[in-house]
Amino acid sequence: MAVKDSLTYEDVPVEILDRQVRRLRNKEVASVKVLWRSQSVEGATWEAEAAMKAKYPHLFPSDSIPA
Template sequence: MLRRYRSNPSHIVPVEEIEVRPDLTFEEESVQILDRDIKVLRRKIVPLVKVLWRNHDTEEATWESEDLICQQYSCVTKT
């Protein structure tokens, strides 16, 4: 059974400012590459990187194509 929530001042979570555009979108910024992996498909090999994004926890990091990340953020060296 659910119980009624009783407010507690210690439960307030601090919120960072996010710049929101007039069309209610915002730009994500990558902070760090956490891991690298290679996905092997039938006829293709896809290099992937696990990216940590600003304003997100490490649990919310996403796997992105290494080529896409390098295009957006102009990678100097590619492994």
């Protein structure tokens, strides 16, 4: 967690714990369960996979999670 000049902080993701694809009407939405540095495993959250890949590509080894 890094404190910024505006006294806000950005929590840093540590690991992707799980992945799911949900069907919503006529499209599929991929989500990943993210373990954050300041949280326990119970505090992990589901986030949009595309957004997490864009912001934190290092969490997605190219051979382990297909796009």
